[in-house]
Amino acid sequence: MSIIVQYASNVWTKFWAPSFWLPPNITWSDFKDTETVVYPKFQEICYPVAYSILVVFIRLIIERYIFLPWGVSKGLKPTKKKIIQNVLLEETYLKNAGSLSHHQVIGLAKQLDWNIKQVQRWICYRKQQNKPSALVKLTESGWRFTYYSFAVCYGIWALWDKPWFWNIDECWTDYPHQTVSWDIRLYYVFQLSCYWSMLFSQFVDVKRKDFLEMFIHHLTTILLIIFSYTCNLIRGGSLVLIIHDFSDVFMEAAKMFKYIKWQRGCDVCFGLFFIVWTVTRLIIFPGYLIKNFWLTAPNFMPMFPAYNGLKYLVVVLFLLHIMWTYFILKILQRAVLSGKTEKDSRSSSSEASATEENSDNPASSVRLRK
Structure with missing residues (x-):
């Protein structure tokens, strides 16, 4: 038994080696709070695993008492149409x-x-x-719309007066001796709690065609949050978090409008989603954030293994963005072709089963009008 304990202790010590987590010549003893600098504590980033249960509870309340009644009031049926038993x-x-x-x-x-x-x-x-009803999909999209909207609003409020929000080079000034204010701590804890809840609930939510990709995305984001918090690379991490939430607000809104069959609202929100997605995830994220993380940061501080791991995590996110962009463009192509024939892809019952797989994406129902 003592051998196992000793082995576990050695593994734990090697895992927390400062040479991996911190820049050269910096140890964990240097991460003690002072009068001017408050450092992040690793235990603080463990709490969101438990907080995710509270997030799930809040989600159930929002879905059941806000979006479920709203969906029913818009004509969505809480039960599916019964079929003749044969x-x-x-x-x-x-x-x-x-x-x-x-x-x-x-x-x-x-x-x-x-x-x-x-x-x-x-x-x-x-x-x-065997497929979830439009009402179930509406409640899920309603919850995600609520989460992303709150995340964007709070993120902007917390970051607005931070110098690194306006000048990314400030992410590396005085690193690693950078204080972490309470509002940024709360932002990190809130985001990590929600991502843990999404990772767990993904196995019981409506199954999507991109289940594996979303699982990788959630897991990558969780690792990015934990790594950046542990290394006190919170400034750069906070920018990555907020840049990813903007487009999802419009995406979930477009889905909700699609489920209640308000085509114009769906088209407008999906158009805004595509514009914001392109600007934030395909232009700002790689051309501004990733470029700075890879090329500019080494000019301000020495590199170390944990930071190199973070650099590759953001690249994984960008590769997922490219893949999803390809899917979005394919859906838009189908929408254009459908528009040319003046036919809604959901118009005939014989096509319903064939197009149902794509119905979660509002772009699959976009129509171009003359």
């Missing part, structure tokens, strides 16, 4: 995992003395039973 159709549907050929549909129609459209309609409704 043993033969159910067995065939489960056996083929919902993918029935035209030949099988004809055969079923003959056996049941139904017409082909009745069988196709049953299959379409049966597929919808």
Whole structure:
């Protein structure tokens, strides 16, 4: 037992080696508060794991008592349309995992003395039973809209009077002896608590096509927050956090408008989303933040392993942005083609099951009008 304890103690000591986490010639003893400098404490960044439970509780309240009644008032149904129970159709549907050929549909129609459209309609409704309703999607988007809106507003308020918000080179001035004010501490704790809750809830929320990418994004962001807080690289980390929240506000708003079938609101919000996404994540983030982290920071301070890890984490985020941009452009291309034919991609029931996979993205329903 003593050998295990000793081994664990050695691993813990090596893990917290100042040579990894801090610049050369700096030790943890240098991270003691003074009259002018208040340093971050690692234990403070552990609390958000527990706080994430409170975030989930707040989310449930917001979804149930704000966005659920709003969705119902807009005509969304809390329950799905019931289908006729049919043993033969159910067995065939489960056996083929919902993918029935035209030949099988004809055969079923003959056996049941139904017409082909009745069988196709049953299959379409049966597929919808396995998918979350628009009301459920609305409540989830409503919660995320609330979170991102608050994060943006608080982030701007907390960072507005900070010199590094206006001059990024201030992120490295006097590093690592930079004080951390209470409002920035709260901003970090709030963001990390929400990201922990999103990481956990992702496994029970509506399944998205980009589940893996979002999991990587959440995990990367959590590591970035923890690393930057531990190393007192909070100034640069706070800029990365706020730059990522702006576009999501418009994205979630566009989704909500889509679910309540307000097409004009959806189009406007998605247009704003695409503009803000392009400016913040494809221009400012790589051309301003990443460039400064990689090229300018070494002129102000010596490099160390933990900082190098942070540099690669922000690159991972940017690669995810490029991938999502590709998907967005593909959806916009489909919207343009749909507009040329003057046809809404959601217009026919026969297409409903084929287009449902993309329905979470409001761009999939954008129509161009003459």
